[in-house]
Amino acid sequence: MQKRYIIAVIGILILIIAAGGYWYFNKNSAKDRTAFETGFTLLDDEKSLIWAEAVEITREMRTQSENKIAEIKADLATAKEKEQILDDYNNLAIYQKYLGNYRESYNAYLESIKLESQARVAWQNFADVLLKMKAYKSAEMAYKKAIELNKYIPESYNKLADFYKAMSDDKNVEATYKLAIETIKQSYESDVLVLNDYASWLEGQKRYDEAIVILRELIAKQPENKEVLEKRIEGMEK
Secondary structure, three states: OHHHHHHHHHHHHHHHHHHHHHHHHHHHHHHHHHHHHHOOOOOOOHHHOOOOOOOOOOHHHHHHHHHHHHHHHHHHHHOOOHHHHHHHHHHHHHHHHHOOOHHHHHHHHHHHHHHOOOOHHHHHHHHHHHHHOOOHHHHHHHHHHHHHHOOOOHHHHHHHHHHHHHOOOHHHHHHHHHHHHHHHOOOOOOOHHHHHHHHHHHHHOOOHHHHHHHHHHHHHHOHHHHHHHHHHHHHHHO
16 A cells, blocks of 8 residues: 555646646746847846836827727738738737837737848837837847948947936946947948937037037038028037
């Protein structure tokens, strides 16, 4: 009797261990699959993140957004073309973010990136959602991924610089602007967006002499804006 009891206990323990191992393996495999399929790994503690929040919008705008979400989900159920599915997931993510449904927006962007992991705008918009969620490590990675996918797009650098501003990381704000200016010089893209943001940031830092140098450079590149830029300079020279 005692021998049978011991065997039964051992059998139960083996089942518990196997079940636990199965759960652990599947849990980690899901994360591994997501990382493999998207190139994205959540670097922040999920428990500390904001997955939803109340947003202040009119009842009319909320209703319109909810209706759009319903339309997109209905279209996703029948969509077969990759481009249409991509558009649906990206639009779904945008509307869900607008409503403060960050988990749903997060999931939609993951589906989008699974389909097209080289989409710069999707990564950049995904980073915006991660920032809203306070997933700061992951947001930084996603903003940098957008730059990696096309290092000559000024907006991507401005987005990363804005992230560092939100983190009160002045050193990386300036490093990002300087990297943008040096990199964009190697392309046919215009750097005026970066220069304008950089000048505004320097002005906010009360580094007026440096801001004025950049604004004078902008006057040379945008003579049509000379009057506006000169007024900005005058305001700093007083």
